Amino acid sequence: MQNCAKNIAEYIKKHTDIEVVTHQDADGIAAGSIAKKALEREGVNATITVLKQLDESFVQTADKSASKLYWFTDLGSGNLDLLTDLNVVITDHHELEVNDIELSQQERTNLMELSRVLTRTHNDFKYHLNPHLFDLDGVNDLSGAGATYLVAKAMRPENIDLSTLAVIGAVGDLQDVEHGRLIGTNRKILEDAEKIGNVKSQIDIRFFGRESRPLHRFLMYANDPVIPGLSKSESRCINFFKELGVPLKSGEHWRYWVDLDSTERKLVISELTLILVNNDMNPDEVNRMVGEIYILPNEQIRTEVHDAKEFATLLNSCGRYGAADIGIKVCLGNRMEALSSARKMLKGHRSNLVEMLKIVRDIGVSELEFVQYFNAKDRINENVIGIVTGMMLNSGELDTSKPLLGFALCDDGKNIKASVRVARQNSEFNLNLSDVMRTAAGEIGGIGGGHSIAAGAQIPAGEEEHFLERVNELLRK
Ligand SMILES: [Mn+2]
Structure with a gap:
């Protein structure tokens, strides 16, 4: 290479x-x-x-x-x-x-x-x-x-x-x-970034929002893995920290995960591990909670740009709202107006996604033998159908052994965007969804492609059922 x-x-x-x-x-x-x-x-x-x-x-x-x-x-x-x-x-x-x-x-x-x-x-x-x-x-x-x-x-x-x-x-x-x-080539690139002091990898809890969410909300939104009894319940998360003796506030201010000292972090992680083990979660799942995270030490702590995952989420929300130029400015070093516009988009993006998940629950997810699906029609924008499909599948509410496929009407009003995802937990999945999407879409005058575990297609409106049948058939094969 x-x-x-x-x-x-x-x-x-x-x-x-x-x-x-x-x-x-x-x-x-x-x-x-x-x-x-x-x-x-x-x-x-x-x-x-x-x-x-x-x-x-x-x-x-x-x-x-x-x-x-x-x-x-x-x-x-x-x-x-x-x-x-x-x-x-x-x-x-x-x-x-x-x-x-x-x-x-x-x-x-x-x-x-x-x-x-x-x-x-x-x-x-x-x-x-x-x-x-x-x-x-x-x-x-x-x-x-x-x-x-x-x-x-x-x-x-x-x-x-x-x-x-x-x-x-x-x-x-x-x-x-x-x-x-x-891993792999990415790891070599990470070594470059570490060598010049731009990135620091460390082992920590991998839930999203270590830099940007008050402790109880940080835990409440944890979904990989879902923590039985805590995920989605704000009051139980508040109690959890109280019982452990980990203060949620420091003076007037909410504490974030990054504010915890190492003793507090270890205490919380071991307690969460215990909960997972007691709920018969398999060891692989438990292991997912802790892993490598990537800090950008030259950036200001408790901002999205201090953590690679949060930085990426910021960029994603810029892209989804047609403001990639703002994301590019942030990448090129603008920490003033571009960063604050990007933040506004992230805020909108989050509340939008919460709304979108409600819509999916409202529509309901149907099942075929080898794939589950929902059709959001014009209720979810094609730009976010992929991310919504992924979030829904990893929400802990669905069977994660089958891929989830989401449909949304394209902005042109004539085509349908399909996005398909395999659950993160489903590491044994060894089919190539990119092939499945391309083949199934190709047969009905559409196009498809992507990655083995996350792929998409664009097909003519009205062909959803045909398409689904073919996807199910290809997955069966
Ligand atoms: Mn890419």
Whole structure:
């Protein structure tokens, strides 16, 4: 991968007219920011375009001249056939796809092989860095931001400081979840970030909100794992801390997890462990509670940007509300107005998500033999259907052995967005949802793709039932 990154870096340096095109989620925003900053250091003032997904409409209006270079970050690999007329480099981690063609497993392997060959020879996709091309996975090993960082680092050693954004991108794509820590290439990138003192990894409780939620609310929203008797009950969480003798307030102010000293933290963690064990939770589940977390020590404590996970959530909410530019500014170091606008969006995002979960409960989740689903129609926006599907599946309210699929009407009013997720607990799941989505959608004139455990599709409205039947069938197979 390093050689590939070096080739790409050299190729990029031959251009001055560069447009960075990236994905709108946290990983994509981090990836685009890495590219933007690296180019700035080469004296190139690149434009950034942020897309929900890459499709023909972008390519139709794109500049096809040889002097213009497009740097696709966190997208591109899934649409190789669209990009043949453009001068491109791609740093992505999504599965390789060719649109509108249904591939068998054998053909997919061939495509991978072909792409590897093209990467090594003089051809269209010589400048393509993707972990899948190196027999690594794009779920735990490397994110879009990480792939982009490898190229940035090859451009100039001082770009090592951009490793911080690569860690944020990886965590934003939940690449640390399965193992409770970053592994593989991500781990090497983390070492870079630690070496320069930008990130500090430590073992701690992994629930969300260590920096941003008062203690009792922090526990109340814990969902991975759910804590029997405490999750969702504010009063019981308050009592829990009272009984342990851990004060909820310091003077007038609520205390946050980061305010606890190490004795208090250990006390709480061992008590929570006891609760889980007493509720017959399996050891793997119990282990999920504690793991590696990533602190950004140069940022102000008790702000979202002090913790990689919270930083990523901040970026995600910017992206979801069409304000990726604000997220990019925060990535590039703005801690003033951009950060405060981003916070406003995060606040809106959270209350919006709580509303969305209520809507899903109201609609109800139906079951087929191998998949469960809900159809939100126009009640949930297509931009958040994926995150809502993931949250619902991990809420502790559903059977986690089957994937959950959510439908929402697209903004265009003509298509339906489908998002499918496998529960985090379901680590034995070894089917490729990206394949399932692409195949099922392809058969009814739609498109699909993504990752093995989180994927999506866009299909014509009215085809939901057909689509579901096919998904169920493919999962059965
Ligand atoms: Mn990504």
